Each structure stands twice: as C-alpha cells, then as structure tokens.
Amino acid sequence: xxxxxxxxxxxxxxxxxxxxSRLAAISGDLPRRLRQxxxxxxxxxxxxxxxxxxxxxxxADVPPSALMRFxxxxxxxxxxxxxxxxxxxxxxxxxxxxxxxxxxxxxxxxSPQALLAEFIExxxxxxxxxxxxxxxxxxxxxxxxLAAAETVHVVGLRRxxxxxxxxxxxxxxxxxxxxxxxxxxxxxHRFALRKGDAMLAITFAPYSEETLALAQDATAxxxxxxxxxxxxxxxxxxxxxxxLTVEEVDFGAFRSLSATIAMAISLxxxxxxxxxx
Numbered sequence: 001x002x003x004x005x006x007x008x009x010x011x012x013x014x015x016x017x018x019x020x021s022r023l024a025a026i027s028g029d030l031p032r033r034l035r036q037x038x039x040x041x042x043x044x045x046x047x048x049x050x051x052x053x054x055x056x057x058x059x060a061d062v063p064p065s066a067l068m069r070f071x072x073x074x075x076x077x078x079x080x081x082x083x084x085x086x087x088x089x090x091x092x093x094x095x096x097x098x099x100x101x102x103x104x105x106x107x108x109x110x111s112p113q114a115l116l117a118e119f120i121e122x123x124x125x126x127x128x129x130x131x132x133x134x135x136x137x138x139x140x141x142x143x144x145x146l147a148a149a150e151t152v153h154v155v156g157l158r159r160x161x162x163x164x165x166x167x168x169x170x171x172x173x174x175x176x177x178x179x180x181x182x183x184x185x186x187x188x189h190r191f192a193l194r195k196g197d198a199m200l201a202i203t204f205a206p207y208s209e210e211t212l213a214l215a216q217d218a219t220a221x222x223x224x225x226x227x228x229x230x231x232x233x234x235x236x237x238x239x240x241x242x243x244l245t246v247e248e249v250d251f252g253a254f255r256s257l258s259a260t261i262a263m264a265i266s267l268x269x270x271x272x273x274x275x276x277x
Contacts, residue, residue: 012075012082016045016089019082022074030073033062037070049086050235052216053079080209087207087235123258125249130259135244142200142226142242142267147274149198149224155181155188155214156202156228163202163228163257163264170265174272183210190217200267202228202260203236204248215239228263 013019020042027038040060041048047056056079057064068079076082146152152171156164164180171178181189188210193199199218203211212235215225219239227240230247237243246263248255 010075012077013085016086019074019085020045026073030070033066034070034073036060036062037067041070045086048083049089050233050238084209119256122249123256126247126256126259127262129249130246130262133245133247134263138242138244139267139270142244143270143274145198145224145226145242146200146267146271150177150196151194151198152176152178152271153181153193153197153199153218153223154178154202155199155211157183157208157210159204159255159257160202160208160211160228160260163260166261167200167202167264167268170268171272174268174276176268176272176275181214188214190214193218193221193223195222197223199223199225200228201225201236201240202264203234204230204255205234207235212236212239226267228260228267 010022013022023038023042027035027042030038037057037060040056044056044059047059051059053064053067057067060067071077071079071082074082076085154164154168154171156167161182165182168178168180179189179192199215201211201215201218207229215227215236216239218225224241225239227234227236227243229236229243229245231237231245232243234243234245244263244267246260248257248259
C-alpha cells in the first residue's frame with residue numbers, strides 16, 4: 001500500500017528541545033517508513049548536523065524522499081532547514097559586528113594601539129597552537145593529493161574567502177593549474193569538476209553551506225577533497241580525504257587568519273615544490 005504524504009502547517013522548531021518535543025508528539029501516528037525515519041533520527045540526533053540526506057536515509061532504511069517528507073511533517077521546508085538548525089545549535093553564531101564593536105568600546109579596548117597589541121597577541125597564540133597541533137601526516141597526504149591533480153579547485157567563502165583567493169594567487173604564480181570557485185552571481189561552477197582534479201575546500205564555524213555542498217559534489221564525482229577547517233568534527237571533514245585543522249584565537253569575537261594563512265602558504269608552496277620537482 002502506498003504511503004500518502006502527510007503535510008504540516010506548523011512552524012519549524014527553533015531549538016533542539018522543541019524539535020524533540022514535536023518528534024515525540026508525532027511519532028506514534030506515522031506510517032511505517034516515516035516511523036522508521038522518526039526512530040532513527042531520535043536515536044541519532046548527533047548525526048543530523050554532519051550527515052547528508054542520503055546517509056541518514058540509508059541509516060533509517062528508507063528512500064531519501066521519505067526522509068524529506070519526514071522533515072516537512074516536522075514543519076521544516078526540507079532537510080537543509082532542519083540541518084541548519086542543528087548546526088546552529090552545535091556551533092552557535094557569534095555576535096554581529098555592531099555588537100562586537102559595542103562590546104570593545106564598553107571594555108575600553110578600542111584604541112588603535114590597544115587593538116594592534118591584542119590582535120598581535122591573538123595571532124601569536126594561534127601560530128604557537130598550530131605549531132603544537134599540526135598533523136604532519138595529514139599535511140603530507142594533502143600535498144600528495146593536490147600535487148597529483150590536473151586542476152586544483154579552490155573554494156572558501158565568507159571568512160575563508162581571503163584564504164581561498166590567496167591560495168589561487170600562489171598556485172597561479174607557481175604554474176599550478178587552479179580554479180577559484182568564488183560564488184559570484186550565485187554560480188558554483190561544479191560542472192567544471194573533472195576526473196583527475198582535486199578540491200581544496202576551506203570553511204570554519206559557522207560553516208558555509210555553499211562550500212559544503214560543493215565539497216559533497218566533488219566527493220560524489222570521485223574527486224579527492226582536502227579540507228582546511230577548524231576541527232575534526234567539522235561537517236567538511238566527513239567528505240574529505242585529508243583534513244587540516246587550524247583554530248584561531250579570537251579577540252573581542254574577532255578572529256584573524258594568522259595561523260590559517262601560515263598553513264595555506266605552507267600547503268601551496270609544498271604542492272608547487274612537488275609539481276616542479
């Protein structure tokens with residue numbers, strides 16, 4: 001018997017607690033496949049933020065379309081909206097820039113000299129932490145993957161955009177074929193991905209949905225993906241063949257890119273050296 005879709009006109013949950021309450025309220029009245037979705041999601045809420053629709057559907061032993069219907073029953077427009085709520089809950093957004101500036105003024109730390117000193121100290125601490133935590137095996141793996149690629153596709157948006165553009169610049173100067181996916185005009189150029197290429201994806205919490213989507217597409221096409229991110233639990237790490245992690249020390253909720261640029265230039269020069277050798 002074909003299961004009829006169940007529609008919901010409720011507003012989407014806005015917190016984990018509200019999500020769990022609604023899940024408990026509807027679970028008993030669902031058809032078989034949707035009940036499988038509910039049971040699996042209830043037991044694996046920690047996977048929602050870092051999994052794809054296909055992965056969760058496979059875990060629940062249902063087609064992806066059933067999982068999408070399940071998300072709509074809960075009040076979400078689709079899986080992406082549900083996943084975004086969980087990512088925001090596990091990686092809370094930082095205050096907006098006007099709030100950060102207001103806080104700095106309230107603390108009396110807004111003079112140019114004081115700011116320079118604080119950001120120098122934050123950068124120094126970030127670099128020292130990177131020196132202690134850098135994964136040499138992962139760095140070597142990343143260099144091997146990128147050096148063997150016919151074209152290196154570089155993607156990094158929002159805070160990661162300066163890093164991505166710098167990498168594209170350095171690759172160009174070293175005659176390493178590279179393409180920057182900059183998102184201009186809402187174009188992601190995913191159809192430029194070809195067999196034999198590799199992707200270098202860069203994103204930090206709160207993670208760029210566009211960067212994650214392009215990395216997932218590259219993986220689906222069989223391309224190796226190198227991740228430059230802030231933690232091994234990053235959703236980018238799940239679709240990557242080599243993961244380089246860098247955590248930046250912040251000041252006043254402003255994060256510089258000192259350690260990230262150091263990692264990026266090391267990676268780029270190492271790739272150029274291997275290809276030129």
